[in-house]
Amino acid sequence: xxxxxxxxxxxxxxxxxxxxxxxxxxxxxxxxxxxxxxxxxxxxxxxxxxxxxxxxxxxxxxxxxxxxxxxxxxxxxxxxxxxxxxxxxxxxxxxxxxxxxxxxxxxxxxxxxxxxxxxxxxxxxxxxxxxxxxxxxxxxxxxxxxxxxxxxxxxxxxxxxxxxxxxxxxx
Numbered sequence: 001x002x003x004x005x006x007x008x009x010x011x012x013x014x015x016x017x018x019x020x021x022x023x024x025x026x027x028x029x030x031x032x033x034x035x036x037x038x039x040x041x042x043x044x045x046x047x048x049x050x051x052x053x054x055x056x057x058x059x060x061x062x063x064x065x066x067x068x069x070x071x072x073x074x075x076x077x078x079x080x081x082x083x084x085x086x087x088x089x090x091x092x093x094x095x096x097x098x099x100x101x102x103x104x105x106x107x108x109x110x111x112x113x114x115x116x117x118x119x120x121x122x123x124x125x126x127x128x129x130x131x132x133x134x135x136x137x138x139x140x141x142x143x144x145x146x147x148x149x150x151x152x153x154x155x156x157x158x159x160x161x162x163x164x165x166x167x168x169x170x171x
Contacts, residue, residue, distance in 0.1 A: 001130050001147045002122060006105055006138035009152030010170075016100045016132045017045055020056055023130070028097035029055050033089045035082055035112075035135070036062040036103040044168055057096075061085035062103065066110050082112035090121060098130040105135030105142075115139055 003019065005012040020030035037043065039060045049058040063081045065071050085107075089099055107113050118133075122145045125131050133142065143149050159165075 002125070002145055003130065003132040003148045003150070004105075004138055004142055004146035005132065005134045005150050005152065006136055007151035007153050008136050009154040010157070011152050012134040012136070013045065013102055015150070015152075016102060016134050017049075019130075019132060020098055020100060023098050024052065024055050029095070030057075030098035030100065031089070031092055031096040032056070032058045032100040032102050033085050033092075034058065034060040034062055034102040035085050035107040036065065038062050038064045040064070059085075059088065061088060062107075066112070078110070079112045082107045083117075086113060086117060086121065093126075093129075096129070098132065099125075100132040100134065103135040104133050105138040107135070108139055109135075109137035115141060118142070119145065 003016070005015050016032065020032065023030055032045075032049070037060045041060070041064075043060075046058055046060060049056050061081055061084060063073055063078050066075070066078045086101075086104075089101060093099060101118075104113070104118060108115055108118060119141070122131065122142075133146075138149075
């Protein structure tokens with residue numbers, strides 16, 4: 001099955017991890033490859049997933065936010081990281097029942113990856129496995145490939161009141 005989790009609301013990565021946990025409880029193994037998130041960030045999910053290895057593996061391969069929040073890396077560095085993340089997922093695919101491409105929709109929106117590469121990955125993805133694509137701004141072209149499309153819609157968020165993200169909630 002192909003799951004597409006998108007929208008501007010909170011919970012896409014969380015939902016993907018929830019689906020992975022459900023699968024683990026049923027004897028499956030899951031890999032989450034993160035496209036934007038960097039190994040330099042210590043996120044709550046990265047910390048807890050270490051306890052679930054080798055059945056659940058999280059691999060942050062991004063280089064951070066692209067062009068915002070103090071990012072000074074050349075665009076080519078982000079593009080290379082995105083290509084490397086997808087190639088890693090392709091190589092690792094045989095070893096996992098579920099593969100999560102976390103924030104791949106953002107990488108596509110920012111044109112860090114050509115959509116044709118992701119579509120080719122989807123088209124050759126084994127039917128007996130599950131693929132979860134997360135991130136806001138999912139290209140509409142991906143909707144037709146997905147079995148599930150869920151859009152998280154933001155109704156209210158603490159950011160609107162000037163509150164910054166909090167550990168354990170946003171990361």
